Amino acid sequence: MSWINTLKNWWYQPLKQRQISYGRGSHALANPQEKELFEHSAEAFKKGDILSGFNLFLSSLIHQDFTLPTSHLTIKRNEDILFFSLYQGYAIVKGSVTRTSLEAHADITLRDQLHVALKRRFLERNFQLTYCRFSESKGVVRLSIKLDNATITPQKIFYPLREIALNADFEKEFIASEFDELVLLDTGHLISRTPDEIESNYACMQQWIQETKQSLIGLLSNDNTGMVSFSYLALLLQIDYLLLPHKKMAKNINEKINGYFMDDEKLTEDKNADLEQYLNELESIDKTVFSTQFYNAAYTFSPFDQAMHEEISAFIDESLSKVRWYKNNRSNYVITVIYRYISLYLLYNYGLHPSLKALLHLHVEVYTSDFFQSKKEHPLYNPITKIFARSLISERIEEAIEPYLERYKGLQNFAEHLNYSDLDHFSQSFYLQIKNLDYTEM
Structure with missing residues (x-):
């Protein structure tokens, strides 16, 4: 190695991807070797x-x-x-x-x-x-x-x-x-969540349920079943991803989400009623029972098989077509909910490349800034002033992509191509960039 390259390597330290401790899976980055x-x-x-x-x-x-x-x-x-x-x-x-x-x-x-x-x-x-x-x-x-x-x-x-x-x-x-x-045997390795974490999780869940119910006032009719579905599903996905419950609570959330997508003869209204009933159960859950549903543990294997990026792109295309339909029908409320739902569902249902998981997590952070601010993290979006932390978002995108550029030469930091005028424009431009990411190995 020449002295110029040595000096370059000394000054330039490759970015390390942030470890994401939310959602189900390994909760750690794969071995770089x-x-x-x-x-x-x-x-x-x-x-x-x-x-x-x-x-x-x-x-x-x-x-x-x-x-x-x-x-x-x-x-x-x-x-x-x-x-x-x-x-x-x-x-x-x-x-x-x-x-x-x-x-x-x-x-x-x-x-x-x-x-x-x-x-x-x-x-x-x-x-x-x-x-x-x-x-x-x-x-x-x-x-x-x-x-x-x-x-x-x-x-x-x-x-x-x-x-x-x-x-x-x-x-x-x-x-x-x-x-x-x-x-059960061999359970001593499980790490209990602190009382403060339990209290915070419980308060967040109650707040999200109340906000969702409030947003649906006046919409609970047969003409709005799709909007109600997206609202309830996005809420359950958010509880599962950000709070990460275990045991019976995790099992029930999984059954409710997967049951909604079952190809059966149940009407959408009835499926929504099932989701609403379970959310009522969560709203009234005793805090002591709630606290037993959480622990931290180590994971070696991801429960997901790696999805092809074509599958991710197809899901985004299908979801964005629903956004267009609701826009054409002047149903503006549900548009923001669908944008929130897309990233949460991808994180819930697909085995994602670490860079893609980090990018979708970024989108979740934008839409739940209050939650992450309560975790002492710098918010990526201010819901009051409606201002994005543009430089921090760009930095996060670079952190997600730069470690993999040697393997995937087509990956690029797309922050400059995002539309920061409002949440809806941000999400539309964000998903179009995600859809077109190039994971071709060189």
Whole structure:
């Protein structure tokens, strides 16, 4: 390297992407050497160096800038065996690797404390799982896998480990929401939210529900079913993304949102009534019960499969066509709601590239400035003066895109192309830029 390049690198420090701690998923950025470690792992397996291959592969899963007190993944290796432990929400997956096999398990509960309905459920779930199985060992019900390392590759490790981690977390969440949480094993790693956080979350949820109900006064008629749907769905998506509830509350929100989109014979009015009824339940929820629905935990795997950008673009196109329809029909109220709904639904329903997740999170921040200001973050928009923090928005867009320019040469900071005249124009220009992002690898 020439002295000019050395001086340039000394002065210019590449931007680091901000870690986003909202929404469901890993809550941390992927390892910046993930691709290289994955490839080195494959090379080690080809050479027959099984333990090194596993060490490199597991290292590729370790997140960058992890903020919780303990790491989400630990690895210990000696000459003949490698041990690892990874966290996935409610679940802890513990495993050991030798030159011939990988064995891993996540303890769920004690056999003697298992409800009959859960025994039946686990038997049925075994037929749905590809790599792992529910079984009993020394009185402990666990989810486990065993792999033969004769023809092992990184891909053959990733999918089984992801399956056991996601499903162990899911089942323990299910038991906590529908049965007795006290029967669960290995829950000491969960971090309770502080009383101040619970109080703040509760107040925010109540405020959002009241604002939504107030905005719909005079609109609750058959001619406005679409507007009501967008309002209720956007509210539930916002509660799920920003407050991140767990257990029964998370399960109910998921069921209400997915139930709305089910292709059944239910009328939209009836679906809206279901959503309204659940929002009434949230409005009247006891604060003590509410507080039990929240905790912090580490996650190794995202629950989402990576979506193609074409899918994202298609959803934005479809949503913007609805905006045009409502504009043509002079239904201005719902337009802002749809713009808010788009980013929240994309964050809820799709596996997003980290840069795209950061950009959509920015849009959520713009529309919920009061919430983020209460979290001691600088607001991106002032709803009273209706002024955008343009330089900060540009900075955030650069932070989201710049770390990936080497891999995706077509990505650009599009801040200068945004229309800051008002929220609606901002969103329209923002989504058009998002839709046309170029994730072609060079």
